[in-house]
Amino acid sequence: MGNKQTTFTDEQLEAFQDCTFFTRKEILRLHGRYRELAPHLVPLDFTNRPDIRVPPTLIVSMPELKENPFRDRIVGTFSEDGLGNMSFNDFVDMFSAFCETSPRELKTVYAFKIYDFNRDSFICKEDLQKTLTKLTKGDLSPEEVSLVCDKSLEEADLDGDHKLSFSDFENMISKAPDFLSNFHIRI
Amino acid sequence: MSSEPQRPGSREVHDYTEEYGYHSDQRSLRRDPPRVSNQNQPQFDWISPHEEEDEEGSSGPPRDLRATPLPMALKRAIRQVQQMQVPVVSSRDSWKRKNAKSLRKLKDCGMGFLSFFSLWSKTLQKIGGNFGGGVQSYFLFLRFLVVLNFVSFLLIAGFVLVPSIVFRSVGAALVNSTGQEACMVYDPNPEGLVVFYNYFLDLLSGTGFMEYSYLFYGYYNNTMVEDKNISYNIPLAYLFTAVFYFVFCLICIIARMGTAARVVVATGSSTVGDYSMIVFTSWDYGCLGDRATKLKQKNIHYQLQVDLEEESIKKRAAALTLSQKIVLYSLRVSMCFVSYGLIIAAFYGIFAATEFSQVKSGQGGILGLFFEYLPSIVITAGNFVVPLLCDQIALIERYSPSTTVIVALLRAVFLRLVSLGVLLFTLWRQITCEGAENTGECKLCQYNHLLYPCWETRVGQEMYKLTLFDFLINIAVLVLVEFPRRMVVDNWSNKLSQWVGRQEFEVPANVLGLVYGQTVVWTGALFCPLLPLINTLKFILLFYFKKITLFHNCRPALKTFRSTTSTFFFLVVLLFGLGLGTVVMIYSLSEIRPSMGCGPFRFFPSMWSIVPTSFNNLSIITQDFLFFIGSQSFSIPLFALSCVVMCYVVALASVYGKSVALLRAQIKLEGRDKQFLVKQIEMLSRRQQILKQTAGASS
Numbered sequence: 001m002g003n004k005q006t007t008f009t010d011e012q013l014e015a016f017q018d019c020t021f022f023t024r025k026e027i028l029r030l031h032g033r034y035r036e037l038a039p040h041l042v043p044l045d046f047t048n049r050p051d052i053r054v055p056p057t058l059i060v061s062m063p064e065l066k067e068n069p070f071r072d073r074i075v076g077t078f079s080e081d082g083l084g085n086m087s088f089n090d091f092v093d094m095f096s097a098f099c100e101t102s103p104r105e106l107k108t109v110y111a112f113k114i115y116d117f118n119r120d121s122f123i124c125k126e127d128l129q130k131t132l133t134k135l136t137k138g139d140l141s142p143e144e145v146s147l148v149c150d151k152s153l154e155e156a157d158l159d160g161d162h163k164l165s166f167s168d169f170e171n172m173i174s175k176a177p178d179f180l181s182n183f184h185i186r187i
Numbered sequence: 188m189s190s191e192p193q194r195p196g197s198r199e200v201h202d203y204t205e206e207y208g209y210h211s212d213q214r215s216l217r218r219d220p221p222r223v224s225n226q227n228q229p230q231f232d233w234i235s236p237h238e239e240e241d242e243e244g245s246s247g248p249p250r251d252l253r254a255t256p257l258p259m260a261l262k263r264a265i266r267q268v269q270q271m272q273v274p275v276v277s278s279r280d281s282w283k284r285k286n287a288k289s290l291r292k293l294k295d296c297g298m299g300f301l302s303f304f305s306l307w308s309k310t311l312q313k314i315g316g317n318f319g320g321g322v323q324s325y326f327l328f329l330r331f332l333v334v335l336n337f338v339s340f341l342l343i344a345g346f347v348l349v350p351s352i353v354f355r356s357v358g359a360a361l362v363n364s365t366g367q368e369a370c371m372v373y374d375p376n377p378e379g380l381v382v383f384y385n386y387f388l389d390l391l392s393g394t395g396f397m398e399y400s401y402l403f404y405g406y407y408n409n410t411m412v413e414d415k416n417i418s419y420n421i422p423l424a425y426l427f428t429a430v431f432y433f434v435f436c437l438i439c440i441i442a443r444m445g446t447a448a449r450v451v452v453a454t455g456s457s458t459v460g461d462y463s464m465i466v467f468t469s470w471d472y473g474c475l476g477d478r479a480t481k482l483k484q485k486n487i488h489y490q491l492q493v494d495l496e497e498e499s500i501k502k503r504a505a506a507l508t509l510s511q512k513i514v515l516y517s518l519r520v521s522m523c524f525v526s527y528g529l530i531i532a533a534f535y536g537i538f539a540a541t542e543f544s545q546v547k548s549g550q551g552g553i554l555g556l557f558f559e560y561l562p563s564i565v566i567t568a569g570n571f572v573v574p575l576l577c578d579q580i581a582l583i584e585r586y587s588p589s590t591t592v593i594v595a596l597l598r599a600v601f602l603r604l605v606s607l608g609v610l611l612f613t614l615w616r617q618i619t620c621e622g623a624e625n626t627g628e629c630k631l632c633q634y635n636h637l638l639y640p641c642w643e644t645r646v647g648q649e650m651y652k653l654t655l656f657d658f659l660i661n662i663a664v665l666v667l668v669e670f671p672r673r674m675v676v677d678n679w680s681n682k683l684s685q686w687v688g689r690q691e692f693e694v695p696a697n698v699l700g701l702v703y704g705q706t707v708v709w710t711g712a713l714f715c716p717l718l719p720l721i722n723t724l725k726f727i728l729l730f731y732f733k734k735i736t737l738f739h740n741c742r743p744a745l746k747t748f749r750s751t752t753s754t755f756f757f758l759v760v761l762l763f764g765l766g767l768g769t770v771v772m773i774y775s776l777s778e779i780r781p782s783m784g785c786g787p788f789r790f791f792p793s794m795w796s797i798v799p800t801s802f803n804n805l806s807i808i809t810q811d812f813l814f815f816i817g818s819q820s821f822s823i824p825l826f827a828l829s830c831v832v833m834c835y836v837v838a839l840a841s842v843y844g845k846s847v848a849l850l851r852a853q854i855k856l857e858g859r860d861k862q863f864l865v866k867q868i869e870m871l872s873r874r875q876q877i878l879k880q881t882a883g884a885s886s
Contacts, residue, residue, distance in 0.1 A: 018288075019262040021253055023295060067480035068472060080258060089259035098472065102254070109256040115467065132466055139488040148491055152463035158851070159858020167854050169467075176468040186312055186473050 007031055009047050020096035027092065030187065034091050037062065046088065054091075056084025064185050069134040070114055077113045098185040104174075107183045112169050123164040125149055306330055310734065317476060318692065318737065325694050325701075326730070328757050332705055333726045335439055339432050339712075340719040346428040347716055348401060350419055354412045370632035373405070373640040373784030385551075391655060392559045393648040402651070404714045405644040405785035422787040422797050426776070429713045433769055436709070440758055440765065447755040465491060515585070522584045526577050530602050533569035534609045540565040541613035545638070562613075562649070563656035566606050570703075574599045574696070596695050600760055603703045604767055607653075611710065611771060614649065618642045619779060633780040641785040643714045643775075650711025650718060657704050658725045665736050673740040692741045697733070701726075702760050709768030713775060 005028060008016070016027045035042040037058045043050055056079070060071040068074065075084040078094040086094070096102060097110050113119075117127045128149040132140070140148070156164055156172040164172075173179050252262055252269075307330060315323035389395030399406055411420045469487050474480050507515070544561040577598045581591045616622075618639055620629040628635045639645050669690050676684045708722045776795045781788035788794045802810065815821055 015263050015266060018266055019252055019259060063475065064473075067474065067477055069470070069480075069484075080260075093259045096253070097256075106254050106256055111467065128466065135466065135470060135484065136488045136491070137484050139484070140491065144491075144495065147495070148462055148466065152466050156463040158855050159862070160855075161858065161862060165858065167858075171851065171854065172463050173468065176464045179468040182468055182471045182473075184473050 007044060007046050012046070012049075016092060020092055021099050021101045022092065022096060030092055030095060031088065033062070033187070034088055042088075051087065053079075053085035053087050056086070059084065059086055059091075064187060069137070070131075073114045073117065077110060082119075095185065095187050098183065099187070100184055104180055107180065108170050108173050109166075111173065111179075111183060112166055115169075121166065123169060125153060125163070128152060306333070307730070314734070314737065315473065317474075318741075321694050322692050322737065324754050324757070325692075325697055326733075328698060328754070329701060329726060329730055329733075331443065332701060333723055333730070335436060336705075336708070336719045336723040336726065339435065340717075340723060342432060342435065343428055343712075343716050343719060346424050347407070347421075350412075350421060350424060351401065351407055354410060354419065354421065355408070357410075357412055370636050370783040371789075372636075373782070388552075388556050391652075392556060393651045394559075398644060398648070402715060402717050403644040403647045404716070404787075405641045405782070407716075407787045409787050409789050420797075420801060422791075423801050425716075425787050426794060426797060429772065432712060433709070433765070433772060436765060437762075440761055444755060444758045447758065462491075462494065465494070519584050522580050526580050526598060529573050529576055530598070530605075533573050533602065534606060536569060537562060537565050537606055537609045538613050541610055542617070545614075545617055560652060560656060562610055563653050566610065566653070567656065567660055569606060570599075570603055573602055596699075596756075599696070599699055600702075600763065603699055604706060604763055607703070607706060607710065608767060610649070610653075611646075614646060615779075618645075632783060634782065636783075639782070641782045642779075643782060643786055647711055647714030647718075650707050651715055651721070653707045654704065654711075654718065654721060654725065657700070657707070658729070661700070661729060662732060665732055669736050669740045689742045690736075690740050692737055698757050699760070702757070702764050705761065706764030706767055709765060710771045712768070713772050 007028060008031075013024055013027060016022065017024065020027070022030065031046070034054070035044065038054050041054065042052055056072070056075045059075050060066065065071045065074065072084065074094065075086065076082055078090050078097070079086045080090060097106055112123070115127060115131050116123055117130050118124070129145055132145050132148060153162060153164070156168050158168050158171060159165065252266060255262065257265075307326075311323060311326055311330070314326055385395060389397050393402070397403075401407075407421065407425060409422060411422075412418060465487065471483060474483050541562045544558050547555075547558040549555070550558060574595065578595055581595050584591075584594075586594060618634055620627050620635055623629070625633070628637055634642055672690055676689050704722065704725070708718050711718050777793055779793070781791055781794055783789050788797065791797055791800075802813075805813075
């Protein structure tokens with residue numbers, strides 16, 4: 001099986017395989033990608049668990065994330081300090097949540113966190129407006145933005161508090177047929 | 188942070204987010220504890236109620252750990268805890284867990300191995316990333332058809348082609364000649380020297396050296412091989428393979444529809460509209476490249492605008508006065524008639540062209556080739572012109588945009604499939620002398636033996652020509668229209684070229700082309716056994732050509748095509764095509780007399796009649812068993828049982844629907860309860876504060 005790699009101990013690879021949806025080969029490949037971002041910062045040898053964090057500006061320069069309008073929110077959600085400095089654990093976590101085999105429930109949880117800009121665990125109208133503006137890069141007029149946000153809230157808000165809680169969001173996502181295939185980053 | 192009360196039995200993910208909902212700070216969303224026990228009390232408590240439900244071993248902790256929304260370090264800590272628990276847990280549980288884990292590893296290995304074999308997966312990923320899910324669904328559909336055709340070819344080769352080749356020179360004729368001498372005249376081989384370019388013409392039209400070959404029905408023999416060990420009845424094999432081929436295709440399509448249908452059913456009866464879904468789920472996170480993302484944004488913008496426009500159209504439609512409504516509806520009805528009139532005119536054109544072509548058959552040279560291909564030319568012209576006109580008509584009808592797309596698609600499907608039906612009907616008319624098999628030229632042999640000494644081969648040739656022509660037209664359009672268009676648009680920058688713009692990849696039109704091609708193959712498979720192989724090659728080449736034109740000539744379409752519901756729609760349309768092929772096959776098997784000069788069914792009154800004949804050769808026990816299965820005492824209980832099963836499934840589905848509605852109402856109630864309790868808490872705390880203040884003031 002080619003056990004010549006010295007990046008991780010076998011025990012570490014087992015742990016990664018149990019905690020993410022990646023295989024051995026893919027984890028080693030991810031390590032290669034992580035190291036590419038900052039070769040002088042990230043060591044080749046992870047066996048003694050170095051505590052390295054790559055700053056967000058380097059992470060969002062990856063081709064998979066570069067053009068994503070929500071890249072800052074994604075990186076912020078998955079990083080431990082909330083500011084975007086990602087350790088390798090966070091890096092693997094992020095791509096595991098976005099991979100093809102990750103289940104719908106997991107993706108829904110993370111989608112909610114990404115769209116919750118002010119992190120109050122509700123998606124209020126301002127969060128929606130920011131989401132929509134990022135989506136359309138200012139192509140819509142402010143009245144249209146407001147109209148679409150009002151309509152979205154009207155459709156999805158079940159408990160009538162004019163903001164989306166996680167259960168409202170989850171209920172709405174379960175009706176969307178394209179969610180699983182769209183919420184997927186190929187790495 | 189106070190410790191949360193344990194809530195055994197509630198959903199773990201929901202628990203987790205509820206807890207974070209109450210406890211999250213502004214500073215950081217997650218922390219990285221070195222050990223689990225001291226800092227994050229809620230998470231650690233979260234895992235223990237779940238441990239109590241560990242009776243189901245395989246869906247227990249190892250699987251759930253991957254799907255839990257916790258940071259990696261926490262997951263690893265939990266995993267360590269689980270591993271430390273192994274000696275404490277009973278040996279049976281740990282054995283179950285190890286089993287589940289190794290099974291999962293095996294499954295992952297197996298998936299990895301299979302994905303090695305899946306065709307073109309990297310290409311499809313690239314297409315999906317750059318052009319979106321709609322275009323990718325077209326290519327996925329094409330890949331499905333390639334695999335289906337190839338497997339069907341293997342089936343036919345294994346049961347019909349290879350035995351025919353092997354047993355060509357041995358074997359006895361099944362039934363000796365009993366018919367008229369005149370009916371058995373069939374001489375497909377050309378006489379004497381043939382001009383060189385005739386080979387090329389023959390290749391294109393399936394005549395000459397290609398007619399009397401394994402390609403067509405006429406070459407197969409009416410033999411049955413019986414040896415000491417083996418016996419092989421070629422006609423029976425031919426018949427059963429053809430029938431099984433249709434059944435196999437039906438099963439494959441329905442299996443593939445199953446997954447798509449599940450999504451459609453789950454999202455079908457939704458009261459949630461489009462806006463929230465567009466805002467939250469329309470961005471494709473796998474989108475790569477600067478140009479693709481800009482287009483995706485324009486796409487979303489367009490979608491939202493379309494939805495807003497539909498809203499305003501609905502409002503306007505509701506505000507119409509009665510007289511305006513009457514005008515609109517009468518306009519729609521008249522336009523409907525116009526479009527159906529166009530379609531019927533196209534059908535008449537195909538009918539006339541086919542008759543003319545059959546009358547003029549036998550002419551040589553280029554003109555002869557033109558006459559041979561006349562039906563295909565007229566069908567293709569009709570398929571090209573009529574949908575264009577129908578699109579213009581749909582614009583006049585002023586439906587909402589989504590309805591317009593669906594109406595146009597349905598009309599195009601109708602046109603394509605029924606035009607094929609008209610061609611077949613015309614052929615049938617000539618073969619069976621318009622249905623009256625005992626009159627005129629058909630009196631001698633019950634089919635028109637003067638015009639068609641071997642009518643099955645003739646039908647096979649027509650289908651072969653249709654397939655080939657369809658392929659050539661696709662290539663011609665690519666080379667003569669799309670590449671020049673791109674070169675003109677790129678190199679000439681004036682107003683006209685900007686307005687025309689680059690080609691868009693039209694998914695519905697292309698999918699209909701695929702369905703049409705596959706329907707032709709299904710119709711012709713009985714008469715031209717190698718047609719699935721030809722179609723496999725055609726579709727493989729088409730994949731590469733379409734890929735090239737997509738990447739070089741096309742820009743992503745501004746109008747989207749929902750990928751998941753559209754897959755279901757493609758498969759439904761494919762089923763229509765399969766239905767047409769089945770009707771043709773059943774009719775040919777049972778109603779028309781096989782040719783007496785050629786083929787494995789000569790001298791039989793119908794193709795199906797070989798089954799009763801061979802039936803008598805089976806052993807008595809098998810015969811009795813088959814009679815029993817067909818008898819009433821078996822079929823009636825079977826029918827009753829299937830009714831019971833269906834009732835059960837329908838009841839189950841309605842119960843699920845009701846419980847979904849109940850749960851939705853419960854969510855609403857819980858939300859209101861939450862608000863009420865929060866208000867109560869606020870009131871109580873205010874009262875407490877007031878009491879404290881008054882107590883402090885008074886003391």
